Amino acid sequence: MDENCIFCNIAAGEMDTDLIYEDDRCVAFHDINPQAPTHVLVIPREHIVGIAEAKSDHRDLLGHLMLVAADVARQKGIEDSGYRLVLNWGDDGGMAVPHLHLHVLGGRTMTWPPG
Ligand code: AMP
Ligand code: ZN
Numbered sequence: 001m002d003e004n005c006i007f008c009n010i011a012a013g014e015m016d017t018d019l020i021y022e023d024d025r026c027v028a029f030h031d032i033n034p035q036a037p038t039h040v041l042v043i044p045r046e047h048i049v050g051i052a053e054a055k056s057d058h059r060d061l062l063g064h065l066m067l068v069a070a071d072v073a074r075q076k077g078i079e080d081s082g083y084r085l086v087l088n089w090g091d092d093g094g095m096a097v098p099h100l101h102l103h104v105l106g107g108r109t110m111t112w113p114p115g
Helices: 006-011 055-075
Strands: 019-022 026-030 040-042 083-086 101-105
Touching: 006 026, 006 040, 019 055, 026 055, 040 055, 055 083, 055 101
Parallel strands: none
Antiparallel strands: 019 026, 026 040, 040 101, 083 101
């Protein structure tokens, strides 16, 4: 855990953030600045800065995050209407928090190409 990392602190239960899902490897919670009616973040408990820093050892964990994101979307009732999973990296990708996180966005029609 990186004690200066906000998402590490959320995963450790040290923030006032409601976890809508948790297991031994990851947690999910609502984005504080939602960009869609449903906007959930799924993060690993392990402090991985982002996808570009993930190692082959993380292969199973990364797959787990995707499956948890799909489960969260199902529980949120947006499976049938559809949703988008987003993983940002770096300045051009729009990454703001340097702890890997998967956005689950739904409840409205997404545009393409993304902004
Ligand atoms: P990104 O731009 O991909 O790094 O996304 C970071 C996301 O984290 C943004 O959508 C923020 O609104 C969200 N965020 C930042 N701090 C918090 C927090 N304390 N609780 C929930 N979401 C947060
Ligand atoms: Zn972290």
